[in-house]
Amino acid sequence: MQPETILESKSIRCTPIRQAILEILLKKGCPMSYKEVEAFLPEESDRVTIYRTLSLLFRKGIVHRVMDMKGTWRFCAHDPGISGCPGDHAHFECLICGRMDCLTNTCLPYIDVEDGAVVKGKHMVVYGVCSLCMK
Amino acid sequence: MQPETILESKSIRCTPIRQAILEILLKKGCPMSYKEVEAFLPEESDRVTIYRTLSLLFRKGIVHRVMDMKGTWRFCAHDPGISGCPGDHAHFECLICGRMDCLTNTCLPYIDVEDGAVVKGKHMVVYGVCSLCMK
């Protein structure tokens, strides 16, 4: 789906930077940090605007968000057709190259918590060395 | 087990602050951030020393470390008898009070990653609202 279509369907103004950011996320298809996103934007792009745009896309449910092993958020837009999205799958993070991938073929297990507690979400990161960095 | 005994068994000098930090972690038994630990230490304790002490305890395998949903590390010392420790279980984080608990009765599932990749560890946080905050 096109970035503009997605933005319009959520009643969000379709500005150049929003379009650009969403396009990057859709194209890459893997969870990207603010900094990774920034690298694909024009140099003069404002840091705060990027943060705010990513937060907005997240709040509107257009992208999902994963915390990586360095403690930074990564944002990921899948084509909305994929089942279990956003967020109901594990992620693999390579500790060498830093790349993160969605393991969309996995499904997070049921976890038993204390009586009376309510689970809002689950978050799983598998970390190690990816196949390219192993070579 | 006593903090001193643990430190000695790992050939680490047993200094007052190390003893104090390890004692706090053992007593609480749940993953604590640097800040939570600091709150139980004398006011004049140095921030950097606390960070270095926590890192040391982690490097030596005395405590394990979990990234919470705010992107900060939490450190946790279980009595070394508990199976699956350190780190092979899920954690529950309450988004209201911030408290985190080890779900030591859980076991993280096997996750299939790309061919050639090597898994070094798994990390799972279940978040929501704990039973006390639900009342």
Place this chain on the structure above:
DNA sequence: TCCCAGATGCAACAATGTTGCAGGAGTGAT
């Protein structure tokens, strides 16, 4: 007692993320 490794304290720094505010752009109503 002396020496040295290791522990601590302080200053400085980097990165991430957030907030407030002023100015600009776009939208809708008149």
Place this chain on the structure above:
DNA sequence: ATCACTCCTGCAACATTGTTGCATCTGGGA
């Protein structure tokens, strides 16, 4: 077309977490 209003953007400033370098202190062993 104009005006008013909302919302988007850019800038400055700040908080927090975490790290590094360096000087100093301490404790243990030769």
